[in-house]
Amino acid sequence: MELKRPKTQTQITILSFTCFSLFILTVGLDDQVLALLPPQTTKASGGERYVQMRAGAAFKIAVFADLHFGENAWTDWGPVQDVNSVKVMNTVLDNETTTDFVVYLGDVITANNIPIANASLYWDQAISPTKSRNIPWATANSTYSGEEACSFRGTQRIELMKHDIEHDVLSYSSNGPKDLWPSISNYVLQVSSSDDPKSPVVYLYFLDSGGGSYPEVISNAQAEWFQKKSEEINPNASVPELIFWHIPSQAYRNVAPRFGIHQPCVGLINKESVASQEAELGIMNLLVKRPSVKAVFVGHNHGLDWCCPYKKLWLCYARHTGYGGYGSWPRGARIIEITQQPFSIKSWIRMEDGVVHSRVTLSP
Template identity: 35%
Template sequence: MNSNNTLILLLLTVVVAVAISAAAYDIDDSRRLTMRHSLDDSDTSTFKLVQITDIHYGEGENTLWGPMQDVNSTRVMKTILELEKPDFVLFSGDLITGNNIVNNATDYWKEALGVVLEMGIPWAITFGNHDDLATGYNDTRVDLLNYDISLGSYSMFGPEDVPGITNYYLPIYDKWSNDIEVVIWVLDSGDGACPPPVYPPGPAPWCNTYITEQQVAWYEETAKALYINDSTELPFAAAFFHIPIQEYMNVWNEEVCYGWNNDSIACQPQNGGLFDAFKSIGDVQFMSVGHNHGNDFCGTYEGIDMCFGRHSGYGGYGTWERGARILEINRIKGQPVTHKTWLTMETGQRIYTQPTHQPDPANPQTQCT
């Protein structure tokens, strides 16, 4: 290969890398997410994220108990968000129970977002397996995400040729420079109506029932492009999606965990290699999921903190006390990013220390429930 061809190839590589990065994150600088200075310490910055999961608005709308569930879910979120005063809220799926909704999915979607809209808190969503099961108009994932974005969210459409809808990342910038300090990866773990009947005879291009190999490849390519200049220290990254990956069985089986596993682990039916990709890239240090309403445990597996959120809504199954998982990311100027997580309950109680679970080799979970 001659020098001219080599130069052209290098230029094309740079252009492709920039294009991947830009396609994943295209938002006005005025809405840039930034680490927040501590009021009493200008050398310390922080970013607090609240994970709200499985609030399931819209169940039983023609009953007495259905609307009351939604009122109670709103109360839970208001209590927690007023107490925590977060910088961001991540809704990790099943905002609505689409199974019970006809023609008014967006009405329930807006009701589910009522507290963040009222309080002016930035938010983003990823889809769960119940969100798109409504019937009538404005009921598809595309409809719902367009509506969510129209309300002012940070949610985004992922690449059209990658399965899933909500595959994107959110950069959080350093207070002292223009550098990306933290990356929040948002992934779509599967469609509740797959294949959608409106796309006969097969699935829509984005239809998936797990985080697929194509999604994993998108993450790897995007991360490499994003970190192309970070040769020494990668940003801290966290990942959120709805249905747990199969490695959640490994962490529960093999490591000391903290918290409850009341449901067993209803993980994704196939393993697309996401965990191995996180390890290979090396940026993700924390992930959290929803889906299992009775689970809220955390454990560390091969260097990555793996958590469940806390069932936040009165919709959906289970009567466990409602709450939310908090992720606080901290940075002292000149030092690496640190993070900590806890639960905040609907009563306002913060739970920093949960019950310890020791591995039980005699009774491992080996299949997704």
């Protein structure tokens, strides 16, 4: 069974802004919703949480995108897709045996399509392959990982983030600044040297690109937060930075390959048009001006897995990992490998059948 996107982009835009306006009015009247956000945990010297590289080893990240757990949960088909999604993640992690960290890059569950209020049950199933191997992870909340329409009465995105942060010591997810509401997962993690946890090798930024009942944008407030935070912790732009969000920016449309994938782009599937954010509100201008930003990673389009250069950085898709959602293309995951000495950032796609393709060096 192959699922299609349920609405046109125009319909989603109208619904998003209508619900967004109503939601802001509600939040302005009742701060109890914000109380659901747990306090942030900080560990690094600059106030950011860190994960530390292993001595003498590269730091490897597996990116799982668009899992869509809970799709059509009331049918025989739906639960089978979740089982298959778990198999994909297990296969990837079995092949990439030295994985140090996992990024869940949006659309982890299809909460609007789940007939129970406790969507955290599906969340726990989605993270189970990572958790069972004692691998830490972080999430970039976006789109269907929460309420799809104003009438949704299931588990809200903010509750899922709270569940992830409070119930799993391996989770490095964070709620981010409350003044960026309704965007709930804007934060940065430090990958530290194996010799010194205070010495950053790479910064990983996570931003909430909206979706569902919220506008599909990275707002100007988020862009300002990124500018302030990056200048605070990396003032000379001397430490490389990688950026993760779910819905591609409009810049992805500018570099999208035409009629196949050709150098300098790398990838295997180019089967649909870029479904980008609704507007560019400043984040891309900031990223291209920072020489430390090496690449942006997104999901959302299940039929795309390419990486293409954009000015002085790379714009990359992950690979559709889950069996939920639309499309029948083979599943897989993007792998990112960071080496400290000599420094490099490399990436490739690991498929569910074990095949590796589309190797690319994102930073010398």
